[in-house]
Each structure stands twice: as structure tokens, then as C-alpha cells.
Amino acid sequence: MKQLKIIKIGGGIIDDATSLAQFLQLFARVEGPKILVHGGGKGASEMLRALGIAPQLVNGRRITDAATLEIVTMFYAGKTNKAIVADLQRNRVNALGISGVDGNLIRAVKRPVREINYGFVGDLKPSGVNAALLEDFLGLGLTPVICAITHDGQGQLLNTNADTIAATVAIALSKQFAVELHYCFEKNGVLLDVNDDNSVIGTINLASYAELKEAGIIAEGMIPKLDNSFDALSQGVSKVIIGHALKIGDSLKTVLCLN
């Protein structure tokens, strides 16, 4: 089975131009077919403030009203995506910057309003991913660079969590490829002690994940990331790795497996 690496980078790397450039150099050296999924960073919030629109976040998730959607679309699909693609082209990677609306790549459903109205936020299913198109792009030697904007097929763009996009795309492509999903951030992996960058937990399986949550060692922002990861593994993704964006390929990282 063909190998495919799906690498997701988040805000911390994107917000720092030097880190981002370093990461993209490392990404350029990753061998074989690959896809980059990126989040947005703090820039969108700063621009919202500069335009007099107060950013609203609940549990770290953005409430996306119409004005906010317009700005985050500009920021993610315009500024961040094209800056990344330009730099990858400079590094001789034939990157193709796309969002979930392009080529009907990722069709989502607007999140139903329950206790919280998240606004124009998309929820995903693997069946909403146009896996055939990504396979075609990879076959053309292109490296898709996907930003966290999707659509509902009825003309509505939707702001969508980038971790979830990475996991859902990984699942959708795991029929055609042996997929390795990398979540890259500013830590060396999942840490036993958040204050000790070297306390990386080498391997986590479903049983130890439950224990680590129970003990409060894995908490807050890491829980949705790990939930996404185990969901991906249970639906066919070969391997999930959580590690530092500037240490891709390094042995210091957390490898997730089901058993």
C-alpha cells in the first residue's frame, strides 16, 4: 500500500514567521506523498479587533458570525495559505493551496444549535471528503495545503477545526494509502509534566489514554486532539504521531496506537 503523510500545524508555529519558515524547510524534506493541513493562528483575532469586531471564543472554539467568517476566510484561505504555498514553492515543493470548498474537497454540515450557537462552524464526516480528488492531486505530484475552511454545498462557507480536518482527511484516505497522521505543535509530544518539555510519553494506547485522563495528566486542549487521533486510528489510519513542529523525524515524540 502506498504511504501518505498528513501533517497538521497549528497556530503557535504559524504566528511566528521564523518558526514557520523553519518548519516549511523541514516539511519540504519529508519524503513521499504528503498533505499539509494548517490552522489559523492569532492573526485573524488581531485583524478582527483592528476592524472593531470582538473575537468570541468558547472553550477555545471560535464563535463564527457572518462578519467573523469573512475575516477568518480571508485570513486562513488568503494570507496564511498563500504565504505557506509561496514559501513551499521556494523550497521546491509543488504545493497547491486549497480550502474545503475547492473541488468540493470537504463538505461539512453547519453545527446544530444546542446550548451554544457556534455560528458558521462546520462538523465533518469522512464521507464528506473528496478522497478521489486528493488522490488525483497527489498523482499529479502536487502537495495539497489545506486550510480550515469547508462548505455545505449550498453556497455557505464554514469555519472548521483544523485538527478535525486533518483526522477526517486521514480517515478518508486510509482506504487508498497507509496514512501517517502527524499533529505538530510547540511541545515535544504529550507530556507527563506540562512544565518539563522532556517528559514526553513515548507511546499511548487506548487503555493508557483512559488512565492518563483519569489521573488528570492529559487535560484540556489535548483531549480533543487525542480523541481525534484515536478516532482516526480506529477508522483505519495506520499511525498517529504528536510532536514538535521543528523536530519532524526526531525520535522525541508521542506515538499513538490502539493496543
Place this chain on the structure above:
Amino acid sequence: MKQLKIIKIGGGIIDDATSLAQFLQLFARVEGPKILVHGGGKGASEMLRALGIAPQLVNGRRITDAATLEIVTMFYAGKTNKAIVADLQRNRVNALGISGVDGNLIRAVKRPVREINYGFVGDLKPSGVNAALLEDFLGLGLTPVICAITHDGQGQLLNTNADTIAATVAIALSKQFAVELHYCFEKNGVLLDVNDDNSVIGTINLASYAELKEAGIIAEGMIPKLDNSFDALSQGVSKVIIGHALKIGDSLKTVLCLN
């Protein structure tokens, strides 16, 4: 030879949501392989003003400093491009929104500084267009939607005139396709009398173009558009049509030909 229509829309249509939606419905009905090239509209200037950056225009061309480039990239590649693609997807056109950096689609050269320093503005040659990639995209049943941002291959994005992009892409594809290039705007065609919308000149060839310029009937903004058009015709494009964006297919239009 396979037919291909390249259709360019400008600011006047993009600035009005109702006109844009009407145009996109008409565009959806255009048969056969097609490419849409779009300009930016006034929104980018408004956003620049809202952020305290004064837009600078010389002879209708924007001076693009680094801050301006960032905003126009966000606006063209983010907001306008994705809004158009989402609406085309709703209209069952499998649109793929891209800029010139994506897949190394359009490589440009930063305009040399002479009397005016245009800043980060790109000049084009047909050899800078990745015609093979566009052919691949069309072969996949995709409809490329191209915004007016290109790159220099060294990591620098460049703001680029959308009329010129349309003509240059048309020339580059005229080896593989019989290309019809449509410049769509808010007039019915090239007018004998700018105050009479029905005074459309049905056909203009190189000889009559010279006469119409001499007589002052064709002036200002129409000159670069027609220069682009005749350049395209002389380099292999089959047909250039100038007409109203909301009357595609209508008989009221100007057809350009060499002889």
C-alpha cells in the same frame, strides 16, 4: 481541437452581490471546459482604509507595498475567490479556486522600477503559465477559478492585473485548445458613444482599432484591455469577445479579430 472558454470578470460585477450571483448562474450554464479569472473589486481598498492604509493608485494601477499586498492577497485569494467558488459549487460547477502560486500556476517577474515603483506587482509572460496543470485540472472535470495573485518562485507573492492574467493564460493554453477569451464587464461591449449603451461596435480588427484610437473613441481603460486582446489574438487565441457580464451568449457584444 478542443474548445476552451476563458472568462474574465472585473470589479464592477464583483462589488455587487446580486450581479455576481446572476453572473455565476450564467457562467454555470456555459457549456464545455471553462476557466474563470477574476479581479478584486473595491472591497480591498475599503479594507485598506478601515485598517488605516491609504490605497495608492497610479493610472488605475495599484501601488502594492508589503502591507497592501497582504491585504489584497487576503481579499482576492481569500474572500472573493472562496465566495465565488462556494456559489459555483452551489450551482453544481466543480470549481477549484486557485492563485498563481498554487501548483506554480503562474510565475511572474516583479515589475522593474522605472519612473514609478509599483511595488510587489507582477509582469507576465506566457512561458510563466503552467499550462499542463490547467489541462490536468480541466481533464479532472474541474473549473479553475483564478485570482489575480502570482508569485516569483522565490517565495514572493505578486499582485497582478487580472486582464493580463486572462490574456496570458489564454495564450499559454492556445496550443492545446481553441481558446475563446471573454472580457466581461458592465457595458454591452466597446461603445462608439460611451453614453449610449446600445452603440456597441460589433467587430473590431487591428486596422479599425488604430482608427478608433486615433479618433479618441477608444480611450483610457479600454486601451490596455484591447491591447491585451490583440496581443492574445496575435499569439494564437481564436477569438476575443468583450461584452456585458450579465449577457454572456447574447448577440450584443464586440468581437475582436486580427483582420
